[in-house]
Structures are given as C-alpha cells and as structure tokens.
Amino acid sequence: MIKGKIVKVSGPLVVAEGLPGVKMYEVMRVGTPGLIGEVLELKRNRVSIQVYEETAGLGPGEPVVSTGGPLSVELAPGLISSIYDGIQRPLDKIREKAGNYITRGLYIPGIDREKRWKFKPLVKKGDKVISGDIIGEVQETTLITHKIMVPPEVEGEVVEIRKGEFKVEDTIARIRPSHSRSTVSLSMLQRWPVRQERPYKEKLPPTLPLYTGTRVIDTFFPITKGGTACIPGPFGSGKTVVLHQLAKWADADIIIYVGCGERGNEMCDVLMEMPRLKDPRTGEPLMKRTVLIANTSNMPVAAREASVYTGATIGEYFRDMGYKVAIMADSTSRWAEAMREMSGRLEEMPGEEGYPAYLAARVAGFYERSGRVICQGQDQREGSLSIIGAVSPPGGDLSDPVVQATLRMVKVFWSLEDKLAYQRHFPAINWLNSYSLYLDNIEEYLSKEVAKDYLQLRSEAMRILQEEASLEELVRLVGLEALSPEDRLILETAKSIREDFLHQHAFDPQDAYTGIKKQYRMLKVIIKLFRLSQELLKEDVEFSKLLKLKVKEKISRMKFIDEKEKEKFDLIEEEMTREIEEKRSSETKI
Ligand SMILES: Nc1ncnc2c1ncn2[C@@H]1O[C@H](COP(=O)(O)OP(=O)(O)OP(=O)(O)O)[C@@H](O)[C@H]1O
Ligand SMILES: [Mg+2]
Structure with missing residues (x-):
C-alpha cells in the first residue's frame, strides 16, 4: 500500500504526490474521507486522479492511498434486480445505511456477502x-x-x-x-476490471434478430442479438421512451439499463414501473432479469464515465454464461461530457467541440464490447451482448462529434426527429434517414421464422414511403387533386403505413408491444389492400370509391388485436377481398 498526499483539488480531479509505483487506472482512496478515485494521468512525480465522489471539503495535505488494483466489478449471484451507481455501489443498501444522501467514502460491496x-x-x-x-x-x-x-x-x-x-x-x-x-x-x-473486455472463444456473425416489439424497429430497422444501435435525437424527441420500451420488451434474457447523466425522475419511473410489468413470454416481473445502473444528473460527474464500463462488464459476464444480453445506455452524450470535463481539467489538447482527441476511440471501445460469441469453456455455448445507446446532441445536430463517432461504429441508426414528435407521431423515428445494416444478415432467419415474403413486404412499404416523400413536394405545388389516381393511392397507403403501422403508443397496454408475427400480418394487410386497389385502378374504377372502403376502419384498429387472435387478421383479409370484389362488380354493372 503506497501512501501519498494531495497537492491540488480541481472539481473531480485531484492531484497527488509521493506515490511512486502506482499505475494507470489504479483505484485510489483519496483524502481523509477515503473517496474512491482512479488514476488518469502520471506525470513525473505527480498523479492525477479522477474522483467518483463529491470533492467539496477536500484540501492539500490530506492522504491518498493506493489500493493496488484497477477499477473492477464484482460478479456473482445477487447482480440481478440490483440497482447500482456508476461504480457498482448498491444504492438501496447505501440508503439503508446512510439515509437519502450517499455519505462520502462509504464503501459497500456490490455483492451481498452474507446472503446464502x-x-x-x-x-x-x-x-x-x-x-x-x-x-x-x-x-x-x-x-x-x-x-x-x-x-x-x-x-x-x-x-x-x-x-x-x-x-x-x-x-x-x-x-x-x-x-x-x-x-x-x-x-x-469473480472480479473483473471494468475497462478490460472479458475473453470469449470466437465471434459469430449477427444473423439473429433481437425483437423489440416496436414495429418501426423490428420491421423497418432491425437490430440483432449482439448488434449495436444508436438513437440520436433532440431534446424531448423520445429517446428515453424508446430505450425504456426496449428494456421492457426486447427478447433478451438479461437487460442492463445504464442511466447515465439523465434526469433522476426518469430513472425513478423505471424503478417504479419495472417491478410491476410482466414479461410477455414468461409472465414474471421484468425486474427479475434486469440490472439497473443509475448515475443521474445530480450525481458526481466522474462516475458517469465509469458507469458504461460497469454495465458492459456485467453484460459480458452474463453473455459468458450463454445468455442473450442487451445494454441500454441513456445517454452516451452525458458520458462523453464527463470525459470532456476530465480532459479539460487535465489540460489535454482539446479536439472537436472541446471533446478529447480520444473520444472516437473510447466510443468505439464501448460498442466493440458487443457481439454474438461462442463462450469460453468446453461446451459450445453461445451468448450475445447487444448495445443500444441514446445520443443527445445539442439542438439535435447530427454533425455533433459524439453522434459522428457513434455512427462510425454502430450498424443501426434510429434517427429521431422533433418534427414528428411535435406531430405526436411516436416513436418519432424518421423512416427516410434511419437505417439498419443487418437486413442482409437476418434475411434468411426472418424468411424461415416469420414468412418468406416478410422482407419483400418491408421493401414495398419502404418504397411507398419514399415515393410519398417525393410526391409531397408535388402536392405542395399543384395540389392533391392534380395527382394521378395511382399517385393518390401511394399517398393513401403511405398514410396507412404511418398511422396504422409505424405509429405506436408506448403507454397503451395493448399497443406497447407487438410480436413479430403480428407485425407481419399487419403489414401484409396494408400491402394487400394496396395491391388490390392498384388492380382496381387499372380497371378504371374511380379512386374516390377506394376511399370509402369499410375495411379501412378495421385496419386502423389492427394494432389493438390480441397477439393470439390470428383469425381476426384472416377475417380482415376476407372482408377486404369481398369489398374490393363488390366495388369491381358495381363498376362493371354501370
Ligand atoms: N412511443 C411514444 N408513445 C407515446 N408518447 C411518447 C413516445 N415517445 C415519446 N413520447 C412522449 O414524448 C415525451 C418525451 O420523450 P423522452 O423523455 O423519451 O424524450 P428524450 O428524447 O429522452 O428527451 P431528453 O433529451 O430530454 O432526454 C414523453 O414524455 C412522451 O410524452
Ligand atoms: Mg431522455
């Protein structure tokens, strides 16, 4: 144990002397209260330490003691259902011991030692x-x-x-x-240093989708087991709601939710809601598969930096057991800001927007911990870790360095748009900008497990939405009436895709989650109506007649059909065919 003393305190940064032999990223106990910190820089005889607790009241001359090891997390039974802070201190236990405010220097191990x-x-x-x-x-x-x-x-x-x-x-x-x-x-x-990736045998291609129950994600911009996604968006556009939806419904075995520098009351919502919600597959409370890491905006900045690594390490540990794990981090911008703050105090040369030059490398390092792998061990078990990060660039500006560094790494981009949020189109994921690079990987799986024509329907719907965007301009110039019936049908169908399929209410118990087979049936109904209508138009049936189809009313309520009632979709399709047939025969009679 090496003991030195403080020479300077600057916010979360403490500089100490008299610590020969300490190493980078070693954990130190700082000052008389013994605050927890981590070595960030070694310069001649000076050591700079990032302190994870409030440093008010700390002064020069106070002791600094090395602990001899890097920042690590404890891995053992007891992780699930826990609520930790950024350095794995159990918040509920701290509350029992210290009351509503965390006493500084308090150390309670992440894993209960007494429980059998x-x-x-x-x-x-x-x-x-x-x-x-x-x-x-x-x-x-x-x-x-x-x-x-x-x-x-x-x-x-x-x-x-x-x-x-x-x-x-x-x-x-x-x-x-x-x-x-x-x-x-x-x-x-077991203990594992948070900044080091846990070993595995082999990485596998991302060929299995991670279903989330959110239609715009699963059908249009899917993510995979072991995949990465980012969800940038301006203030209030719905990032947190989407991540909460994923934490609740994604078909992963284990969910790790990292609340990083976001509002405390949002974290509180998760804490209140999770134990009440039941897993649609097992009927058990969702909290029984969840680990929460909370480092809200009112908690010390430096621990934010550690919180995403704490989350990743716990995630990898469960992946190693052969589980499908998903991490949600809200928001990686706040994490990057913590990095920027430390870098500024260290007087490092600033990069773009004041972020440190190693920002991109850190972002990459985090997302690279994802993947679908063959785990270590003699059996060939497979585990996966998916990472989904929200990014909150100032003003929703996508040229922000954190967004750019993230986009270079992740394969799925869900672009939230404030315009859609103002129109109350939720989730406000813009279908024209967003993308998923996993479609080719999962094509085979989807055509086998869902339906052969699923991705074909998706491309057709996508094409209709794109055509709508180009027609909108024309409508502004010449008005709706001037469009050809075919083009008006495109607009009608696009509206139906947007309102009856993409729009999904996160707080409606029936609409919040849609299974993949139901998503397929919903899309199939919309596209079938489109194709039948196209045929009618070819036979010179008037467009106005198509607007009056009664089945449209049923289509708009498709989302509320129970997952199990598949026959209701058959009925809608039958009714649609019948009604179209009626229009056709009435036309020929005249
Ligand atoms: N899918 C949804 N269904 C219904 N309402 C939604 C949905 N998504 C977002 N909202 C509404 O938008 C509001 C803001 O969403 P949210 O808090 O997720 O935004 P945010 O992008 O996380 O904002 P911030 O940048 O402030 O963190 C929510 O409180 C909710 O009313
Ligand atoms: Mg938010």
Whole structure:
C-alpha cells in the first residue's frame, strides 16, 4: 500500500504526490474521507486522479492511498434486480445505511456477502475443467439461473466440489492445475476490471434478430442479438421512451439499463414501473432479469464515465454464461461530457467541440464490447451482448462529434426527429434517414421464422414511403387533386403505413408491444389492400370509391388485436377481398 498526499483539488480531479509505483487506472482512496478515485494521468512525480465522489471539503495535505488494483466489478449471484451507481455501489443498501444522501467514502460491496445461495454442482471430482466451464449453478431469480464458471486463466482437475448453501466468498470447489501440487480454491465471486473486455472463444456473425416489439424497429430497422444501435435525437424527441420500451420488451434474457447523466425522475419511473410489468413470454416481473445502473444528473460527474464500463462488464459476464444480453445506455452524450470535463481539467489538447482527441476511440471501445460469441469453456455455448445507446446532441445536430463517432461504429441508426414528435407521431423515428445494416444478415432467419415474403413486404412499404416523400413536394405545388389516381393511392397507403403501422403508443397496454408475427400480418394487410386497389385502378374504377372502403376502419384498429387472435387478421383479409370484389362488380354493372 503506497501512501501519498494531495497537492491540488480541481472539481473531480485531484492531484497527488509521493506515490511512486502506482499505475494507470489504479483505484485510489483519496483524502481523509477515503473517496474512491482512479488514476488518469502520471506525470513525473505527480498523479492525477479522477474522483467518483463529491470533492467539496477536500484540501492539500490530506492522504491518498493506493489500493493496488484497477477499477473492477464484482460478479456473482445477487447482480440481478440490483440497482447500482456508476461504480457498482448498491444504492438501496447505501440508503439503508446512510439515509437519502450517499455519505462520502462509504464503501459497500456490490455483492451481498452474507446472503446464502443454494449451489448445485454440475461437475464431479476428477473432471477436467478449463476457464469458462460451468461447474455449478444457482437459481438467482425465477427467471435466471446463474451459472458459476471457472474464472479466466484457471484450468485443471476438480479435486473437490461442494453442494449446499453458501455465501459468495465460501469455497465451493478446488481445482488442481496440471503439473502443480497446490490447488486453486474457487468461490462464486469473480472480479473483473471494468475497462478490460472479458475473453470469449470466437465471434459469430449477427444473423439473429433481437425483437423489440416496436414495429418501426423490428420491421423497418432491425437490430440483432449482439448488434449495436444508436438513437440520436433532440431534446424531448423520445429517446428515453424508446430505450425504456426496449428494456421492457426486447427478447433478451438479461437487460442492463445504464442511466447515465439523465434526469433522476426518469430513472425513478423505471424503478417504479419495472417491478410491476410482466414479461410477455414468461409472465414474471421484468425486474427479475434486469440490472439497473443509475448515475443521474445530480450525481458526481466522474462516475458517469465509469458507469458504461460497469454495465458492459456485467453484460459480458452474463453473455459468458450463454445468455442473450442487451445494454441500454441513456445517454452516451452525458458520458462523453464527463470525459470532456476530465480532459479539460487535465489540460489535454482539446479536439472537436472541446471533446478529447480520444473520444472516437473510447466510443468505439464501448460498442466493440458487443457481439454474438461462442463462450469460453468446453461446451459450445453461445451468448450475445447487444448495445443500444441514446445520443443527445445539442439542438439535435447530427454533425455533433459524439453522434459522428457513434455512427462510425454502430450498424443501426434510429434517427429521431422533433418534427414528428411535435406531430405526436411516436416513436418519432424518421423512416427516410434511419437505417439498419443487418437486413442482409437476418434475411434468411426472418424468411424461415416469420414468412418468406416478410422482407419483400418491408421493401414495398419502404418504397411507398419514399415515393410519398417525393410526391409531397408535388402536392405542395399543384395540389392533391392534380395527382394521378395511382399517385393518390401511394399517398393513401403511405398514410396507412404511418398511422396504422409505424405509429405506436408506448403507454397503451395493448399497443406497447407487438410480436413479430403480428407485425407481419399487419403489414401484409396494408400491402394487400394496396395491391388490390392498384388492380382496381387499372380497371378504371374511380379512386374516390377506394376511399370509402369499410375495411379501412378495421385496419386502423389492427394494432389493438390480441397477439393470439390470428383469425381476426384472416377475417380482415376476407372482408377486404369481398369489398374490393363488390366495388369491381358495381363498376362493371354501370
Ligand atoms: N412511443 C411514444 N408513445 C407515446 N408518447 C411518447 C413516445 N415517445 C415519446 N413520447 C412522449 O414524448 C415525451 C418525451 O420523450 P423522452 O423523455 O423519451 O424524450 P428524450 O428524447 O429522452 O428527451 P431528453 O433529451 O430530454 O432526454 C414523453 O414524455 C412522451 O410524452
Ligand atoms: Mg431522455
């Protein structure tokens, strides 16, 4: 343990001297209260430390002590349903101990040391194990079985394996490495440095979609298991609502929600709502598969910087067990601002908009922790980690450095537009600018699992929306009446795609989530009506007749059809065909 003393305090940055031998990113306890900080810069005999707690009252001469290790998270049963701050301090436990305000220098481990978990061994004495192998499991919540894995860089023969109820630090197994006489004791607790990616065997292509239940995402701009997406948008355009929707409904096994520098009351909404909401697949409370990391705007800035890495590390740990994990980070702009603040205080050369020159590298480093992988271990289990980040550029300006650095990395772009939000078209994802580069990857899966013509319907709908955009200009110039019936049909259909399909109310219990098969049926109905109407127009039926179809009323209420009532879609299609036929015969009679 090396002990030095403070020479300068500047907001969250503390400079200390007399600390020979400390390393970059080592964790330090700073000042008399023992605040937690991390080494950011080493310059001659001076050490600059980013302190994760409020530094008011700290002064020169106070002690600084090294802890000898990098910032790490604790990984063990007890993670799920936890609410942590940016450096994995359990907020609920802190509240019990210190009241409503976090006492500085308070250290409570991220994982409860006293709780006993029922450990079920899955290997026997004499088995050979390598790192990543699952040696046993704990039923952590009704939804999640926590797999206890051999930690990285340990392998050998199992000489002892226990069964029963244990605390996380108790020895549950002993392994003898080959060519060694001594043994390694394993407990259920692992530690991992947050800034380092956890190892895996092999990366796999992103061929499986991650369904979110949001129609504009799943059908138009899908993301994959192990994929990355960003959702930039101006103030109030619906970033947080979209991320909440994803946290609630995405078909991942585990959700990690990182609230990074956003409003406290929004985080509060998540905390209040999650335990009440039930998973549509299992009927269990969603909180039983969720880890929350809260570093709201009123909490110290520096811990924001750490919070996304804490989230990524916990995510990778569950990925390694073979789970499908998704991280939502709201907002990565606030994270980048924390970086900018520290960089400014370190007097580094500023890059674009004052952000540090390494901004792009940091953003890339974060999103690169995503992926679908073959996990370490002898079995070929597969896990994935998807990362979705909100970006809040000032004024919604997409040329903002954080947006640009993010767009270079991610494969899906959901562009939120304030114009749509003002029109109350939610989610306000602009269908003309947004994109997903995963469509080719998931084409095969979708045509097998959903329907052969699903992506074809999607392209047709997309084409109609694009044509609408070019026709709008014409309508402004010459008026609606001057358009050809074919063009008017395009406008009518585009309106139906927008209002009956893309528009989705996040707070309506029936509309909030739409399963993928229902999405397909909805789109199919709209496109079928379009095709039948096109035929009628070819037969010179008047366009005005098409506007009067009664089935349109039913189409507008399609979203409220229950997932299970597939026959209702058959009925709509039948009614549509019948009505079109009637129009056709009435026309021929005249
Ligand atoms: N899908 C939706 N359905 C219904 N209302 C929505 C939807 N999305 C957004 N809204 C409305 O828009 C408001 C603002 O959304 P939100 O808080 O998500 O914006 P934001 O982009 O996160 O803003 P900020 O930049 O301030 O964080 C919400 O309170 C809600 O009323
Ligand atoms: Mg928000």
